[in-house]
Amino acid sequence: MSPLWVLFRRELALAWGRGGGPLLALGFFAAASAMLPLAVGPSLARLAVVAGGVTWVSLVLASLLSLDRLFERDFEDGTLDLLILGPAPLEVVSGVKCLAQWLATGAPLALAAPLAAVALGAPLAAAPMIVAATALGGIAFAFVGGAGAALALASRRGGVLIAVIVLPLLAPPVIFGGAAVADFQTGLPWSASLALLAAYALAAAALMPFAMAGACRNAVS
Amino acid sequence: MIARLDIESLAIQRGDRILFAGLNASLAAGGAVALTGANGAGKTSLLRAVAGLIRPAAGRVRFFGTDGEIEAETARRRDCHLIGHQDGLKTNRLAREELFFQTRWSGGGDGAAVAAAEHLGLGRLLGLEVRMLSAGQRRSLGLARLIAAPRPLWLLDEPLASLDATRRTFFGEAMSRHLKGGGMIVAAVHDALPIAARVVEIGG
Numbered sequence: 001m002s003p004l005w006v007l008f009r010r011e012l013a014l015a016w017g018r019g020g021g022p023l024l025a026l027g028f029f030a031a032a033s034a035m036l037p038l039a040v041g042p043s044l045a046r047l048a049v050v051a052g053g054v055t056w057v058s059l060v061l062a063s064l065l066s067l068d069r070l071f072e073r074d075f076e077d078g079t080l081d082l083l084i085l086g087p088a089p090l091e092v093v094s095g096v097k098c099l100a101q102w103l104a105t106g107a108p109l110a111l112a113a114p115l116a117a118v119a120l121g122a123p124l125a126a127a128p129m130i131v132a133a134t135a136l137g138g139i140a141f142a143f144v145g146g147a148g149a150a151l152a153l154a155s156r157r158g159g160v161l162i163a164v165i166v167l168p169l170l171a172p173p174v175i176f177g178g179a180a181v182a183d184f185q186t187g188l189p190w191s192a193s194l195a196l197l198a199a200y201a202l203a204a205a206a207l208m209p210f211a212m213a214g215a216c217r218n219a220v221s
Numbered sequence: 222m223i224a225r226l227d228i229e230s231l232a233i234q235r236g237d238r239i240l241f242a243g244l245n246a247s248l249a250a251g252g253a254v255a256l257t258g259a260n261g262a263g264k265t266s267l268l269r270a271v272a273g274l275i276r277p278a279a280g281r282v283r284f285f286g287t288d289g290e291i292e293a294e295t296a297r298r299r300d301c302h303l304i305g306h307q308d309g310l311k312t313n314r315l316a317r318e319e320l321f322f323q324t325r326w327s328g329g330g331d332g333a334a335v336a337a338a339e340h341l342g343l344g345r346l347l348g349l350e351v352r353m354l355s356a357g358q359r360r361s362l363g364l365a366r367l368i369a370a371p372r373p374l375w376l377l378d379e380p381l382a383s384l385d386a387t388r389r390t391f392f393g394e395a396m397s398r399h400l401k402g403g404g405m406i407v408a409a410v411h412d413a414l415p416i417a418a419r420v421v422e423i424g425g
Contacts, residue, residue, distance in 0.1 A: 006325045010318075017313065078307030085272060085303055086326045221275050 003087045008096050014073075015066070015104035022108040025062040029109055032058035033116035048121030052130075052181045055117045056174050059109055059134055060141065064166065067145040068152065068159045070101055071216060075153050080220055094212035095205070098146040106138025122185065129184040133177040133194060136201045140173040143204040150215035173200050223284045223291060223300045223373045224250045226271070226405060231280035233266045240266055241424050242279065250373070253396070253406040253418035262424035264409035265306070268376045271407065272303040284374075296374075302327065303376045308363030312352035316343070319351055320365055329370030337368035341391050356383045361392075368395050375399065377408040381415075389415060 015021060036054050040046055074080045083093050113134040114127035122130070148166035155161055180193035225247065232242035240263030248254055256264045269275045271282050273293060284296035291300075310319045324334040338344055341361045346354060354362065360383050367375055375396075381389050393415030396406060400416065408414055 003326050003328075006322060010322050013314075013318075014311065073311070074309075076307075077311065078305050078309040079311070081272070081274060081303055081305055082309045082323060082326065084274065085297055085301055087298055087328065217274075221269075 004092065004096060007083075007086075007088070007093065008100055011097050011100035012104060015100045021066065022105050025065055025105045025109055026112055028065055029058050029062040029112060029116065032061065033120065036120060044121050051117050051120035051122045052126075052185070053178055054120065055113055055122075055130070055134075056137070056178050056181075058116070059113060059137065060167075060170050060174060062109055063105055063138060063141040064145060064163065066105060067101070067142075067149050067166075068162050070097060070146055070149040071153055071212070071219075072149065075216075075219055080216060084217070084220065090213035090216055091209040094146060094150070094216070095143075095209040098142045098205070098208070098212075101146065102138055102142035106142050107135065110135035110138055117181075122181075126181060126185050129190070130181055133180045133197060136194075136197050137173045137177040139201040140197075140204045141170060143201075143208040144169045147208040147211040147215070150212040150219070153215060153219035173197055176200060222286055223296055223405065224287045224403070225285040226374060226407075227283045227285070228267075228271070229280050229283065231267070231270065231282065232278045233263055233270055233275065234278040235263075235266060239278065244280070244423070246421055248405050248407065250403040250405060251400050253400055253408070253414065253416055255414050255418040255420050256407065256409040256423055257411070257420055258423035264423050265378050267423060268303065268378055268407060268409055269305075272301060272376055273297045274303075299328075300372050301374045301376065302367050302370075302372045303378075304363060304367070304380055305378050308359050310351045310359055310362060312350070314351060315347070316349055316351055316354060316362055317347040320347065320362055320369075323363075323366040324369040327366050327370035327372065329366065333369040334365065337365040338362070340368060340395065341365055342388060357385055357388060360384055361388050364392060364395075367399070373404050375404065375406045375408075377406065379410065380408055381410070381412065 037047060084090055110131050114130040117130050118124055118127060145166050148162040151165055152161040176193050176197035180190045180197060183190035183193060228244060228246040231244040233240045246254065256267060258264055266275055270277050284291045284293060320334050320338055321331055338347055341364065343361055343365065346358060351359065364380060384392060396416045400406065
């Protein structure tokens with residue numbers, strides 16, 4: 001069995017169990033979405049306007065929840081040394097970790113997002129678009145967030161640092177993703193926004209592993 | 222396969238402090254070195270520098286195969302085991318899962334992993350979560366990958382700490398077998414190793 005497949009399966013199992021895994025993210029997401037009608041009032045007309053936007057904001061926050069543990073545990077218990085001395089470059093290892101993180105939290109959130117949006121008044125027809133956009137956005141969140149988590153290694157109060165580093169970088173996917181969903185709902189051309197979102201996600205997946213590997217090497221030295 | 226390790230005028234600096242400088246040492250297949258020295262002398266840093274985790278302030282570490290020099294990155298990824306202070310085990314996973322991962326990641330197979338665990342007296346513990354194991358049992362579990370995934374260079378940081386007398390004997394036998402098979406060991410120790418080893422004092 002290929003070592004990378006072994007690593008992926010282990011990372012998936014760890015991400016699934018890490019701090020509640022998908023359940024924590026889903027629970028947070030559900031709670032944040034359920035608070036909205038309580039805050040702005042039950043008027044469906046008003047809710048439907050903000051449903052898409054609030055879904056995205058909740059998604060970003062939910063996917064940040066378990067990110068601080070992505071490298072921290074491995075750093076603290078010595079696994080990072082083992083990973084560095086393994087058969088695959090640390091850049092690939094970082095990519096595998098983020099992919100597992102996305103599969104364990106980003107993908108379940110993408111499946112839950114249309115439920116929340118429709119419950120808040122978004123049209124049912126928008127559901128496939130919401131799944132596609134949030135799944136792509138989730139990839140960007142996982143890789144950019146992973147870079148933040150690696151940079152925060154070996155610093156106290158790393159969680160705060162992750163939020164400060166990562167949130168500005170998560171603004172573009174939220175803008176593109178939110179626009180894609182809104183344009184799709186209103187019948188405007190949406191493909192450009194979705195393409196920009198996909199480009200951002202792919203760029204994050206391609207570039208961030210280098211940042212993560214560099215930050216991890218720096219942390220263990 | 223590494224057949225010789227050369228440490229050439231190595232200097233290591235941590236923060237503003239130079240731990241040691243001008244260290245020369247060479248180790249050939251079948252040889253063992255015991256690093257001694259006071260706490261903080263730089264034994265762990267030397268091991269981590271050989272493993273490539275720390276960049277030395279001066280000097281270098283070179284690896285040679287039977288037919289010439291091997292690129293350091295390749296040698297470290299393919300031929301080098303590092304056992305540090307921590308065992309790299311996740312406390313909420315089964316001992317078997319962790320052992321299989323460490324072994325496969327280092328290039329060994331499941332059968333060899335089970336055999337190594339039984340050799341180190343861990344056979345009945347593999348079904349337990351790591352948090353149920355004692356410190357000595359965790360250390361043995363961390364050492365099992367040395368036996369299960371054959372790599373010629375073992376870098377060991379206090380390998381015998383927290384092991385009981387029986388497990389020290391088992392692991393001593395494993396070290397002798399490794400050396401007889403052409404392996405190399407560099408170990409940071411405070412007590413004597415149960416094998417014949419050249420003593421190199423750090424920061425003396």
